[in-house]
Amino acid sequence: xxxxxxxxxxxxxxxxxxxxxxxxxxxxxxxxxxxxxxxxxxxxxxxxxxxxxxxxxxxxxxxxxxxxxxxxxxxxxxxxxxxxxxxxxxxxxxxxxxxxxxxxxxxxxx
Amino acid sequence: xxxxxxxxxxxxxxxxxxxxxxxxxxxxxxxxxxxxxxxxxxxxxxxxxxxxxxxxxxxxxxxxxxxxxxxxxxxxxxxxxxxxxxxxxxxxxxxxxxxxxxxxxxxxxxxxxx
Numbered sequence: 369x370x371x372x373x374x375x376x377x378x379x380x381x382x383x384x385x386x387x388x389x390x391x392x393x394x395x396x397x398x399x400x401x402x403x404x405x406x407x408x409x410x411x412x413x414x415x416x417x418x419x420x421x422x423x424x425x426x427x428x429x430x431x432x433x434x435x436x437x438x439x440x441x442x443x444x445x446x447x448x449x450x451x452x453x454x455x456x457x458x459x460x461x462x463x464x465x466x467x468x469x470x471x472x473x474x475x476x477x478x
Numbered sequence: 479x480x481x482x483x484x485x486x487x488x489x490x491x492x493x494x495x496x497x498x499x500x501x502x503x504x505x506x507x508x509x510x511x512x513x514x515x516x517x518x519x520x521x522x523x524x525x526x527x528x529x530x531x532x533x534x535x536x537x538x539x540x541x542x543x544x545x546x547x548x549x550x551x552x553x554x555x556x557x558x559x560x561x562x563x564x565x566x567x568x569x570x571x572x573x574x575x576x577x578x579x580x581x582x583x584x585x586x587x588x589x590x591x592x
Contacts, residue, residue: 374520401580410569411521413580456521463534464509464573466581468521 370395372459374469382477387444389472391457399460400440402431405471406453414442416460447476480504482584484570490590496558499587501570503552509533509573510553511581512545516566524568527553539564560591 374391381387391400399418403411415424417433417440424431430443444451454473458466483502491497503510512524524543525535529550538545542561547553557564567588571581 403583410583410585411571412583416580458521463526465511465523465526465534465537466513466521466571467523468513470520 370459370461370467372457372467372469374457374472376472377470378473378475380475380477381447383449384446387447387451387474389442389455389457389474391440391469393438393459396437397440397459398437398462400433401458401460401466402440402442403456403458403468404453405456409453411456414455444474447474449476449478452476482570482572482582484568484584484587486587487585488588488590490592491560492592493562494559496556497560497589499555499557499568499570499589501553501555501584503570503572504582507572507574507582508550509575509581510547511571511573512553512555513569513571513583514566515569515586516563521569524555557589560589562591565589565591 372393401416402414405411415431420437421435422433428445432441454471456471457469485500489497508529510527513521515521523537526533527547530547544556567586569586570584573579573581
């Protein structure tokens with residue numbers, strides 16, 4: 369079945385440093401969604417990308433969808449302690465289910 | 479607007495026992511999903527209801543798991559008998575439409591099987 373690979377699994381950064389997580393699929397994706405799960409919390413929707421080469425920004429967060437629609441990335445500029453959590457990419461299948469990547473857990477040292 | 483709610487928040491049971499998890503989706507959301515996250519791994523799909531019908535149950539691990547959504551409102555997920563590998567966090571999510579819509583997740587039920 370369809371799989372989404374996400375790297376890295378963990379990232380520790382100093383507050384103020386940048387952070388990037390990457391997702392890859394062997395098949396073309398119709399769209400990709402990004403979720404954030406705070407420690408002890410539940411996944412919360414951040415954004416959805418649909419178009420080839422799409423770039424969307426939310427304050428310090430930049431989301432990209434590859435030209436071939438097989439990869440995506442989330443970049444956080446100047447991390448803050450509030451950015452701590454696990455970031456998941458997820459492909460939306462044609463039946464409506466989400467296929468999640470393994471997640472990248474971000475730790476930010478103040 | 480109330481979000482997705484799940485009950486209980488935690489459940490600790492012994493191997494061989496039965497547990498029933500409940501999910502109340504956001505009112506008006508026809509789509510209801512169950513997911514599971516085991517041991518800090520990725521979140522895996524279990525099944526998908528559209529109203530009271532099972533749209534996709536390809537992620538259900540085995541016949542020890544039974545999900546229902548009578549009346550198309552809340553849903554229950556029963557595990558009987560529970561095994562050690564069933565431990566994890568069970569999330570429920572709901573959405574209005576099928577495509578290009580965000581899924582709203584509940585707080586999850588942390589199940590521990592001893």
